[in-house]
Amino acid sequence: MSIKSKKNIFYAQSGGVTPVINATAKGIYDEFKKNRKFFGRLLIGKNGIAGALNEEIIDIEKEKKKEIEKLIHTPGGAFGSCRIKLKDPKKDQHEFNRILEVFKKYNIGYFLYNGGGDSQDTTLKLSKFFKKNRIDIKCIGIPKTIDNDLPGTYACPGFGTVAKYIATSTLEASLDVSSMSNSSTKVFILEVMGRHAGWLAGASGVIKGINNNAPQIILFPEKIFDEKTFLKKTKKSVEDDGFCVIVVSEGIKNKKGDFISSSSSKDSFGHAHLGGVAPILANLVNNSLGYKVHWAVADYLQRAARHIGAEADVQQAYDVGRQSVQFLTKGISDVMVTVLKRKRDGAWMTGKIPLGKVANKEKKLPSNFISKDGFSITTICRKYILSLIDGESIPPFVNGIPNYSKLELREIKKLK
Amino acid sequence: MSIKSKKNIFYAQSGGVTPVINATAKGIYDEFKKNRKFFGRLLIGKNGIAGALNEEIIDIEKEKKKEIEKLIHTPGGAFGSCRIKLKDPKKDQHEFNRILEVFKKYNIGYFLYNGGGDSQDTTLKLSKFFKKNRIDIKCIGIPKTIDNDLPGTYACPGFGTVAKYIATSTLEASLDVSSMSNSSTKVFILEVMGRHAGWLAGASGVIKGINNNAPQIILFPEKIFDEKTFLKKTKKSVEDDGFCVIVVSEGIKNKKGDFISSSSSKDSFGHAHLGGVAPILANLVNNSLGYKVHWAVADYLQRAARHIGAEADVQQAYDVGRQSVQFLTKGISDVMVTVLKRKRDGAWMTGKIPLGKVANKEKKLPSNFISKDGFSITTICRKYILSLIDGESIPPFVNGIPNYSKLELREIKKLK
Numbered sequence: 066m067s068i069k070s071k072k073n074i075f076y077a078q079s080g081g082v083t084p085v086i087n088a089t090a091k092g093i094y095d096e097f098k099k100n101r102k103f104f105g106r107l108l109i110g111k112n113g114i115a116g117a118l119n120e121e122i123i124d125i126e127k128e129k130k131k132e133i134e135k136l137i138h139t140p141g142g143a144f145g146s147c148r149i150k151l152k153d154p155k156k157d158q159h160e161f162n163r164i165l166e167v168f169k170k171y172n173i174g175y176f177l178y179n180g181g182g183d184s185q186d187t188t189l190k191l192s193k194f195f196k197k198n199r200i201d202i203k204c205i206g207i208p209k210t211i212d213n214d215l216p217g218t219y220a221c222p223g224f225g226t227v228a229k230y231i232a233t234s235t236l237e238a239s240l241d242v243s244s245m246s247n248s249s250t251k252v253f254i255l256e257v258m259g260r261h262a263g264w265l266a267g268a269s270g271v272i273k274g275i276n277n278n279a280p281q282i283i284l285f286p287e288k289i290f291d292e293k294t295f296l297k298k299t300k301k302s303v304e305d306d307g308f309c310v311i312v313v314s315e316g317i318k319n320k321k322g323d324f325i326s327s328s329s330s331k332d333s334f335g336h337a338h339l340g341g342v343a344p345i346l347a348n349l350v351n352n353s354l355g356y357k358v359h360w361a362v363a364d365y366l367q368r369a370a371r372h373i374g375a376e377a378d379v380q381q382a383y384d385v386g387r388q389s390v391q392f393l394t395k396g397i398s399d400v401m402v403t404v405l406k407r408k409r410d411g412a413w414m415t416g417k418i419p420l421g422k423v424a425n426k427e428k429k430l431p432s433n434f435i436s437k438d439g440f441s442i443t444t445i446c447r448k449y450i451l452s453l454i455d456g457e458s459i460p461p462f463v464n465g466i467p468n469y470s471k472l473e474l475r476e477i478k479k480l481k
Numbered sequence: 482m483s484i485k486s487k488k489n490i491f492y493a494q495s496g497g498v499t500p501v502i503n504a505t506a507k508g509i510y511d512e513f514k515k516n517r518k519f520f521g522r523l524l525i526g527k528n529g530i531a532g533a534l535n536e537e538i539i540d541i542e543k544e545k546k547k548e549i550e551k552l553i554h555t556p557g558g559a560f561g562s563c564r565i566k567l568k569d570p571k572k573d574q575h576e577f578n579r580i581l582e583v584f585k586k587y588n589i590g591y592f593l594y595n596g597g598g599d600s601q602d603t604t605l606k607l608s609k610f611f612k613k614n615r616i617d618i619k620c621i622g623i624p625k626t627i628d629n630d631l632p633g634t635y636a637c638p639g640f641g642t643v644a645k646y647i648a649t650s651t652l653e654a655s656l657d658v659s660s661m662s663n664s665s666t667k668v669f670i671l672e673v674m675g676r677h678a679g680w681l682a683g684a685s686g687v688i689k690g691i692n693n694n695a696p697q698i699i700l701f702p703e704k705i706f707d708e709k710t711f712l713k714k715t716k717k718s719v720e721d722d723g724f725c726v727i728v729v730s731e732g733i734k735n736k737k738g739d740f741i742s743s744s745s746s747k748d749s750f751g752h753a754h755l756g757g758v759a760p761i762l763a764n765l766v767n768n769s770l771g772y773k774v775h776w777a778v779a780d781y782l783q784r785a786a787r788h789i790g791a792e793a794d795v796q797q798a799y800d801v802g803r804q805s806v807q808f809l810t811k812g813i814s815d816v817m818v819t820v821l822k823r824k825r826d827g828a829w830m831t832g833k834i835p836l837g838k839v840a841n842k843e844k845k846l847p848s849n850f851i852s853k854d855g856f857s858i859t860t861i862c863r864k865y866i867l868s869l870i871d872g873e874s875i876p877p878f879v880n881g882i883p884n885y886s887k888l889e890l891r892e893i894k895k896l897k
Contacts, residue, residue, distance in 0.1 A: 082660050084653075112663035141656030148665040233883055237500075237785035240557030240885060244498050247528035249564040253781055276887050343778075344757055362759075364777035365669055369653035372789055375881060454881035465791060465870035467649055469656060471692050 068480070070105060072174025074393070075117065077110035078209075079149075079180030079187065082142040083223025084371035085382035086209050087470065089179055090143060091136040092386025093207075094125055100394050108171060111474060113147030114178070114187060117164045122171065124477045135470035137383065138460035140371035143472055146180075151187055154194055161194045168202060170480050175203045175393045179386075181210035181221070185401055186424035192399050205389045206401035206420055209382070211368055213264035216428045217418035218403035222385055225378025225453035228268035230370035231257055231312070232454060234363070235269040239279030239310045242359065246308035252299065252350050254360040256343035257367060259314040262429045263287050265367070266314040270442035271450050278302070279310035281440070286316035287430050288439045290325055295346075296353050298440060303356060313342055372467055376456025381413050388415040407452065484896070486521060488590025490809070491533065493526035494625075495565075495596035495603065498558040499639025500787035501798035502625050503886065505595055506559060507552040508802025509623075510541055516810050524587060527890060529563030530594070530603060533580045538587065540893050551886035553799065554876035556787035559888055567603055570610055577610045584618060586896050591619045591809045595802075597626035597637075601817055602840035608815050621805045622817035622836055625798070627784055629680035632844045633834035634819035638801055641794025641869035644684035646786035647673055647728070648870060650779070651685040655695030655726045658775065662724035668715065668766050670776040671696075672759035673783060675730040678845045679703050681783070682730040686858035687866050694718070695726035697856070702732035703846050704855045706741055711762075712769050714856060719772060729758055788883055792872025797829045804831040823868065 076093055078086055090109075097107045109123045110116020116123075123144060125133065136143055154161050168176070178188040185206045192204035208215050213224035235255060242253040259265045263285030270283055281302035284290060302309035317325050326342040343360040351358050385402045392402065400417035407413050434446035442450075460467045492509055494502055506525075513523045525539045526532020532539075539560060541549065552559055567576050584592070594604040601622045608620035624631050629640035651671060658669040675681045679701030686699055697718035700706060718725035733741050742758040759776040767774050801818045808818065816833035823829050850862035858866070876883045 078660070082657055112660075115663060139656070140653050142660030143656075144660075145663055146660045147663060148661070229881055232881070233788050234782045234786070236882060236885065237556050237787060238781040240555065240559075241498055241781045241785040244494070244528075244558030244560075244562045245564070247531060247561055247563060255782070272882060275882060276885055341760055344760070359780050360778065361780035361782045362776065362778045363782065364775050365654040365657045366650050366671070366777050366779065366782065369657040370650070371653060372649050377881075451880055456881065457875070457878050459873070459875060462873050464867055465645055465648070465793075465872065466652065466688060466691060469652065469692055 068106060069172050073105040073172050074107050074175040074177060075110060075168065075173045076107065076177040077113045077116055077179065078142040078144055078146045079113040079178055079184035080146060080210070081181070081368065082146050083209055083211050084140040084226045084369055084374060085223055085379050086179060087136040087139045087143045088379050088382035089207055089209065089222060089386035092383040093177060093390055094133060096387040096390035100390060103394050105172060109144045111476065112145035114149055114164070115147045117167045118160060120167050120479055121476050123474055127475060128472050132470045132472050135468065137379065138371060138374065138458065139470040140369040143470055144474065150183060151190055154190060161191070164191065165195070165198060165200065173202060177205050177207060177389050179207040179209050181212065182215060182423065182425050182427060185420055189420040189424045192420060203393055203396065203398035205392050205398065206423065207385050207389045208401060208403070211265065212259055212262055214262040214427045214429070215423055216426045217423055219406060220381065220404050220453050222378060222382035224264060225375040225381065226373070227265060227367050227370065228450055229375040229454035230367050230373050231265055231268045231363070232271050233373060235280055235310060235312055236272040236276060238361070239277055242310060243277055243308045249357055250359050251303050251356040252309045252311065252358040254311045254313060254343045254346050254358060256313050256315055256360070256362045259286060260316045261286050261427050263314050264430060266312050267430055267434065267442045267446055268450050269312040271447050271454070273441065278306045280312045281306065281309045282311040283440055283442065284311065284313040284317050285430060285435060285439070286314045286318065287435065289320045290317045292349065296350070299350055300354055311346065313346060315342055317342060371460060374458035374460070375454045376458045377407065377453055379458045380411055384413040384415055392417065484522060485588050489521040489588050490523050490591040490593060491526060491584065491589045492523065492593040493529045493532055493595065494558040494560055494562045495529040495594055495600035496562060496626070497597070497784065498562050499625055499627050500556040500642045500785055500790060501639055501795050502595060503552040503555045503559045504795050504798035505623055505625065505638060505802035508799040509593060509806055510549060512803040512806035516806065519810050521588060524589070525560045527892065528561035530565055530580070531563045533583045534576060536583050536895055537892050539890055543891060544888050548886045548888050551884065553795065554787060554790065554874065555886040556785040559886055560890065566599060567606055570606060577607070580607065581611070581614060581616065589618060593621050593623060593805050595623040595625050597628065598631060598839065598841050598843060601836055605836040605840045608836060619809055619812065619814035621808050621814065622839070623801050623805045624817060624819070627681065628675055628678055630678040630843045630845070631839055632842045633839055635822060636797065636820050636869050638794060638798035640680060641791040641797065642789070643681060643783050643786065644866055645791040645870035646783050646789050647681055647684045647779070648687050649789060651696055651726060651728055652688040652692060654777070655693055658726060659693055659724045665773055666775050667719050667772040668725045668727065668774040670727045670729060670759045670762050670774060672729050672731055672776070672778045675702060676732045677702050677843050679730050680846060682728050683846055683850065683858045683862055684866050685728040687863050687870070689857065694722045696728045697722065697725045698727040699856055699858065700727065700729040700733050701846060701851060701855070702730045702734065703851065705736045706733045708765065712766070715766055716770055727762065729762060731758055733758060787876060790874035790876070791870045792874045793823065793869055795874045796827055800829040800831055808833065
C-alpha cells in the first residue's frame with residue numbers, strides 16, 4: 066500500500082521517559098491494528114518531535130513482531146525521546162514550517178504526542194499552527210510522567226510503577242537501617258524525583274506502619290524546608306524508633322526560595338537540573354546530631370524500574386494509548402487523553418481534556434494529602450497511591466536478566 | 482523443657498546486612514527443627530554479638546510461625562545486626578569474659594555467627610577464648626556479604642541478589658539514558674557498593690551486548706583511577722553509541738591511593754565510610770566534556786533489594802544456614818561454611834574452611850576477570866556472575882507492597 070493512499074499516524078515520545086511509556090506505544094499499535102482499514106501507516110518519530118524535524122521516521126510494522134510484543138514490559142523510550150521546546154511560533158516559525166512540510170510529505174493526518182506538561186504544550190502549539198494553515202491534522206496528547214503532575218486526569222501513566230518502586234525501596238531500606246541502628250547507621254536518606262510536586266516523595270508514605278514507622282520524615286517540595294524543625298523531628302524519630310528514614314524530593318527549597326540541592330544547571334526547558342539534596346541533608350544531620358547517615362539518590366533507577374511494574378500503571382499506560390487511537394477514529398482532536406477511574410475488570414475508564422487546559426500546568430499535592438506537621442501523607446493520599454501501585458507486573462527474565470525489547474529502529478527511506 | 486536440659490544454640494547476625502541473610506536464619510531454624518532432639522533451644526542475639534554483651538536474647542520459637550516463614554523472603558537483619566569489633570583479648574578481656582558469662586548462664590553449647598570477614602574474626606577470637614578457658618562451645622562462622630569478598634568460598638550469600646539488582650538497574654537505566662541522549666542527557670553514572678573489591682561493579686557487566694553496549698565503563702577499586710583515560714573512554718563511548726553508562730565502585734582511588742569520593746568518616750572497624758564518588762565523576766564529565774550527566778547512588782537500595790531476589794542466591798543463603806546446624810550435629814567447630822557448587826536440583830553443595838583462613842581477609846576480583854583496558858569484565862567473569870543471579874525469587878505482595886516478616890523480638894526473661 067502506498068504511503069499516500071490513506072492518512073498516516075505520526076506518534077512520538079517526548080520528555081523524560083517512564084517505565085511504561087512503551088506500554089502506551091503498544092496500546093497505540095494494537096488499536097491501530099484493530100482499525101487497520103481506517104488508517105494508512107503507523108509512523109513513529111525517532112527521538113520525539115526531532116523525528117519530524119530531522120525526517121527520521123520509523124514504520125513500526127517493519128519491526129519484528131516479537132520485539133513489538135515486548136514493548137508492554139520494556140522501560141525507557143523505545144523510539145527515543147527528546148527535550149526539545151519549540152520556539153514561540155509568533156517569533157520563529159521555522160520549526161513549525163519544517164514539521165508541516167514533513168507531515169505533508171508523509172501524508173500525516175494524525176499526530177499523537179506522548180509526554181508531560183511541556184509536551185502537551187508542543188502538541189497544542191502544533192495543533193494551532195496546523196489550523197492556522199488550514200491543514201487537517203488531528204492532534205491528540207497522551208499523558209506520561211512519573212511526576213504525576215498533569216492536571217485534569219486521575220493520574221499519569223508512569224507514576225504508579227515508580228511509586229511502587231519507591232514504596233518498596235523505602236520499606237526495604239528501612240529494614241536495613243533498622244537492623245544496623247543499634248551500633249551503626251541510624252539515619253537513611255533517599256532522594257527521589259519530583260521537581261515541583263511531591264507525588265513521588267509522598268508515595269513512600271504508604272509503607273508507614275506496615276513493618277515499622279518509616280518513613281518518619283517526607284520532605285515535600287510543596288513545603289518550605291526548615292532546618293530546625295527537620296533536625297528536631299530527625300532527633301525525635303531516632304530517640305523514639307531507634308532509627309529515622311527520610312525521603313526527600315529533589316526540589317525542596319528554603320524560605321528564600323532557593324533549592325537545597327547543590328547543582329543548578331538548567332535543562333533546555335529552562336528547568337533547573339537538580340540532584341544532590343540527599344548528601345547535603347546527610348552532612349547536616351551528621352554534623353548537627355552526630356548520627357551515622359547513609360544516603361541514596363535513586364535518579365534513573367526509579368524512572369526506569371520496570372522490573373517492579375505496577376499492574377495498575379501498566380494497564381493505564383496501555384489504555385491511554387488505545388484510547389488515543391479510538392479518538393482519532395472518531396475525528397476527535399486538540400485534547401489530551403485523561404484517566405478517569407479503574408473498572409472492575411482492571412481496565413481504566415478514560416476521557417479527554419482540551420490541550421489548553423493541561424499545557425504547561427503542574428498539579429501539586431493537594432493540601433489535604435499532606436499531614437499537618439508536613440512530614441507525612443494523609444489517609445486520603447495513601448488510598449489514592451495504593452490505587453495506582455496495585456498488582457505486580459514482572460517482566461520475563463532470560464538468564465537472570467529482564468528480557469526487554471530491542472527494536473531495529475531502521476528509518477524508512479526519505480521521500481523526495 | 483528447661484533451658485538447662487540440653488545445650489542451646491546462640492545465633493546472631495553481624496556486619497552490613499543483606500537481602501538474604503534472613504534466608505540463612507530460616508535455614509538454621511528449619512535444620513534446628515529437624516534435629517530437635519539434639520539441641521535445647523535456638524536462641525538469637527539481638528543486634529549481633531551485642532545480644533550476648535547486653536544479655537538481650539530472643540527465643541525464635543516464641544515468634545509467630547507465619548512470620549518465621551516469611552524470613553525466607555525478607556531483607557535486612559530481622560534480629561538486628563551490629564558493627565562491633567571486639568577488643569584485642571590480649572589487651573582487654575572484659576568483653577570476652579562477659580560473653581562467656583552470658584553463654585554459660587544460658588547454657589550455650591553452640592555459637593553460630595553470620596557475617597563477613599570482620600565477623601569471622603570475631604568468631605575466631607571467641608573460639609580461641611573459649612578453648613583457652615576450656616569451655617566446650619562449638620563455633621561456626623556462616624558467610625554473608627554482598628561484597629562477595631570472603632576467601633575460600635565459591636561465593637557469598639547476598640552477593641547474587643544485589644548483583645542481579647545492579648545488572649537489572651544498569652540495563653534499565655541504559656534504556657532510559659539512550660532514549661534521552663539525542664537531545665538531553667548523554668551520560669549516566671551509577672555508584673555501587675564495594676569498598677575494596679569490584680564484584681558488585683563487575684556484576685553490571687553481564688548486560689553488555691544484550692540491549693546495547695552499556696555499561697561502557699566499569700570502574701573497579703582493583704584499578705587505579707586515571708582521569709585522562711576515563712574521560713577519553715567516556716567521550717569515545719558517547720561518540721560511538723550516542724550515550725555512556727558508567728558503573729563505579731564506591732572505593733576507587735587515584736594513584737596516590739586517595740579515595741575519589743568526598744566523604745571520609747570511618748566506621749567502628751576503622752574502614753572509611755564512603756559514598757559520593759558518582760557526583761564527583763558527574764561534575765568531572767560535565768565540566769570536561771560538556772555532556773549533560775545524570776547520576777545515582779544505590780547505597781541501601783541495592784543492599785536491601787529483596788524484591789528482585791536471585792533464586793540462586795536465596796537458595797545459597799538458606800543452604801549455608803542449614804549446613805551450619807548440620808556441622809554442629811557432627812561436632813564440627815572453628816570453621817566457616819563455604820559454598821562449593823550448585824547441584825542439578827538447585828541446591829548448593831557446601832563445605833568448610835578453618836576460620837583462621839578467612840578472618841579479616843578480602844578476596845578481590847582476579848585479574849583475569851577484568852578486561853585488558855580495565856573497563857569491562859571478561860567472559861569468565863560474566864559466566865561466574867550469571868551463575869549467581871540465576872532465577873527470580875519475588876516476594877509475595879499485599880496491596881502492592883512486599884509482605885515482609887515482622888517479628889516481635891521480645892527478649893526472654895533474664896536469668897539470674
